[in-house]
Amino acid sequence: MSTSDSKVPVTVVTGFLGSGKTTLVNYILSENHGKRIAVIENEFGEVGVDDALVIDAEEEIFEMNNGCICCTVRGDLIRILGTLMKRRDRFDYILVETTGLADPAPVAQTFFVDDEIRSQLRLDAIVTVVDAKHLSMHLFEEKAEGVENEALEQIAFADRILLNKTDLASEEELVEVEGHLRSINASASVVRTRMSKVDLDWVLNVGAFDLQRVLEVEPTFLDESEHLHDQSIVSVGIEEVGQVDVVKINDWLGWLLGEKGVDIFRMKGILNVFGSDNRFVFQGVHMLFDGQPDRAWGENEDRVNKMIFIGRNLDRDEITQRFRKCLVR
Amino acid sequence: MTPMLVTERVLAVLPDYVNGVDVSPDGRHTVAGSVSGHVCIADVDGDVRMFEAHDGDVVRAKWSHSGRFVATCGIDGALRIWDLAGSLVAEAQHRGWATDLAWRTGGDEVAAGIGRRVVRLLANGMKSVQHEEFPASVECVTWSEDGRRLFAGHYGGVAVFQGSAKPVKTFPWKGAPLVVAASSDGKWVVTGNQDASLHVWKVANGSELQMTGFSTKVLQIAWSRNSLRLANAAMNEISEWDFSGKGPKGSKPIGMVGHSGRIVGLEYSPMDHSILGSAATDGSVCLWHPVKSGRSMLLSHQTHRSLSTMTWSPTSLRMACGTASGEVVSLTFGEDAEEQP
Numbered sequence: 001m002s003t004s005d006s007k008v009p010v011t012v013v014t015g016f017l018g019s020g021k022t023t024l025v026n027y028i029l030s031e032n033h034g035k036r037i038a039v040i041e042n043e044f045g046e047v048g049v050d051d052a053l054v055i056d057a058e059e060e061i062f063e064m065n066n067g068c069i070c071c072t073v074r075g076d077l078i079r080i081l082g083t084l085m086k087r088r089d090r091f092d093y094i095l096v097e098t099t100g101l102a103d104p105a106p107v108a109q110t111f112f113v114d115d116e117i118r119s120q121l122r123l124d125a126i127v128t129v130v131d132a133k134h135l136s137m138h139l140f141e142e143k144a145e146g147v148e149n150e151a152l153e154q155i156a157f158a159d160r161i162l163l164n165k166t167d168l169a170s171e172e173e174l175v176e177v178e179g180h181l182r183s184i185n186a187s188a189s190v191v192r193t194r195m196s197k198v199d200l201d202w203v204l205n206v207g208a209f210d211l212q213r214v215l216e217v218e219p220t221f222l223d224e225s226e227h228l229h230d231q232s233i234v235s236v237g238i239e240e241v242g243q244v245d246v247v248k249i250n251d252w253l254g255w256l257l258g259e260k261g262v263d264i265f266r267m268k269g270i271l272n273v274f275g276s277d278n279r280f281v282f283q284g285v286h287m288l289f290d291g292q293p294d295r296a297w298g299e300n301e302d303r304v305n306k307m308i309f310i311g312r313n314l315d316r317d318e319i320t321q322r323f324r325k326c327l328v329r
Numbered sequence: 330m331t332p333m334l335v336t337e338r339v340l341a342v343l344p345d346y347v348n349g350v351d352v353s354p355d356g357r358h359t360v361a362g363s364v365s366g367h368v369c370i371a372d373v374d375g376d377v378r379m380f381e382a383h384d385g386d387v388v389r390a391k392w393s394h395s396g397r398f399v400a401t402c403g404i405d406g407a408l409r410i411w412d413l414a415g416s417l418v419a420e421a422q423h424r425g426w427a428t429d430l431a432w433r434t435g436g437d438e439v440a441a442g443i444g445r446r447v448v449r450l451l452a453n454g455m456k457s458v459q460h461e462e463f464p465a466s467v468e469c470v471t472w473s474e475d476g477r478r479l480f481a482g483h484y485g486g487v488a489v490f491q492g493s494a495k496p497v498k499t500f501p502w503k504g505a506p507l508v509v510a511a512s513s514d515g516k517w518v519v520t521g522n523q524d525a526s527l528h529v530w531k532v533a534n535g536s537e538l539q540m541t542g543f544s545t546k547v548l549q550i551a552w553s554r555n556s557l558r559l560a561n562a563a564m565n566e567i568s569e570w571d572f573s574g575k576g577p578k579g580s581k582p583i584g585m586v587g588h589s590g591r592i593v594g595l596e597y598s599p600m601d602h603s604i605l606g607s608a609a610t611d612g613s614v615c616l617w618h619p620v621k622s623g624r625s626m627l628l629s630h631q632t633h634r635s636l637s638t639m640t641w642s643p644t645s646l647r648m649a650c651g652t653a654s655g656e657v658v659s660l661t662f663g664e665d666a667e668e669q670p
Contacts, residue, residue, distance in 0.1 A: 060465060062523060064504075064523065065503070075505060079426060079428070083404065086364050086653070087345060087346065087364055088344075088345045088346065114523070115525075115544075115564070116545070116591075
């Protein structure tokens with residue numbers, strides 16, 4: 001079977017309409033003639049590079065109910081990725097550009113739920129492009145009840161955020177927007193860009209879903225007071241010294257996925273398990289959870305439990321209090 | 330069981346991955362389509378005609394029951410009918426990718442799922458019935474053996490057509506079917522699904538059964554000719570369900586494991602209905618005689634090729650397989666093997 005090295009990486013590019021997603025995709029294609037890149041896009045005729053294979057997709061969402069795990073996947077992506085993997089001139093890289101209004105969850109979950117895709121491809125990272133000048137407007141846009149704010153969700157899902165069009169915003173505005181981004185998603189790294197020009201190593205082959213590289217980016221934990229007024233999506237970070245009881249932590253994770261799985265967009269963490277000299281690492285998207293024992297703790301390494309949960313209506317105190325009950329006293 | 334001889338012969342080589350293969354009703358011709366867009370028709374004497382049939386992947390290539398035509402469909406959204414010489418006879422087009430096609434018995438008519446629509450085409454070029462679009466893409470189509478009913482699977486269930494443009498029945502189900510097959514007695518229709526399950530409906534009253542717990546999505550299903558047994562494959566495992574009497578409710582299937590790769594073809598032999606054939610990506614081909622106790626495997630043969638699809642010849646114990654690198658391979662078993670040139 002395929003090893004992780006032979007899997008083709010896939011970067012998902014999201015961002016609101018007019019933020020510069022297509023400019024980023026075009027920039028990657030034009031900078032990267034050594035790689036055979038296939039682009040799957042949801043909006044017609046925007047990518048304009050001749051030597052790349054560009055396939056149009058029409059968003060088709062399948063709800064899946066597998067026992068107690070509910071999730072959504074993208075039927076159109078399953079078809080397209082299946083076809084790409086059959087070609088003799090296989091690709092070194094796949095870019096998926098979503099529409100400005102797309103929910104990133106079904107895109108991400110497709111890579112974990114479909115076994116054929118999972119065995120041949122790996123989701124590398126979700127890269128979100130935001131418009132520095134207009135982000136605040138999108139974030140605070142009044143939505144009817146039950147209607148999602150896609151701009152918020154795209155930020156919440158991101159591993160990398162391009163704060164784009166910085167030339168159109170003042171330094172003050174930029175600092176303010178960066179504060180918003182951090183309070184929504186404390187684990188993504190943010191870079192300021194113009195015309196979506198960014199170091200390609202920063203957006204490609206990031207390994208954001210790779211368990212060995214979980215929490216490579218140190219989350220910036222914030223005080224409660226720093227959160228935006230009325231903001232429904234937040235990052236909850238937990239950083240606690242001590243060892244966790246393996247049975248209790250299992251129950252805690254079960255509670256978290258069962259009760260909060262719908263609301264948690266992304267989670268990542270490292271645990272210090274009682275009786276084990278190895279780190280336990282995990283990551284997840286909604287109810288899809290992936291965890292395993294990792295390398296041994298270093299001799300001089302602080303054995304600290306570190307986790308981050310990004311989601312909607314998360315009660316920081318409840319999650320933290322319940323976690324503390326898992327610590328071995 | 331005495332060991333069977335296996336004769337292996339490459340009939341043709343396509344430029345890339347073979348997506349669909351089929352043998353003509355007289356057993357003399359094999360058609361195959363590739364992701365390169367090419368289709369080839371190879372006859373038993375070694376003559377091969379290859380032509381460009383679609384812009385992009387050919388998804389399916391199948392013989393008409395009359396043996397006069399071949400139908401192909403592709404990700405270019407086209408459904409095309411060809412004669413044996415490879416000349417285009419008829420075509421239809423719809424927005425989206427084609428996913429599946431099936432010939433109707435009794436009459437040179439083909440139905441295909443293209444985008445969100447079932448497109449029907451006659452070999453004389455007429456579109457027989459114009460169906461409306463579904464809310465989701467059509468993933469699979471099949472006819473009942475008597476040719477009266479057409480089944481179309483899509484996210485959300487299975488629609489049953491009978492003559493008119495609107496479905497006469499729908500079997501709603503919140504799931505994504507990938508393959509559909511109707512039993513030849515017309516009693517049952519079954520889908521293999523994205524969520525690693527089988528879903529079975531009794532056509533008469535719509536009562537349903539669900540088989541779950543497979544290791545992967547179910548892409549292979551096959552009915553035995555007498556409608557008493559249903560086989561399915563998920564990853565490298567085959568299960569056979571007993572549909573005699575009241576059906577399989579509450580029963581356990583016969584499990585068969587002989588492949589180490591993903592199973593890409595599963596069919597009962599039309600020559601000997603007790604034999605189930607299977608082929609997998611690891612190059613292995615197996616023949617089974619499913620039994621509850623003891624060994625079900627009759628034969629395991631290693632082709633050393635990454636197989637991509639398989640079907641039986643209707644006239645002999647011979648399989649046609651496609652490979653990931655474009656070969657179309659013929660495998661003849663047992664006494665028939667010696668008859669090969």
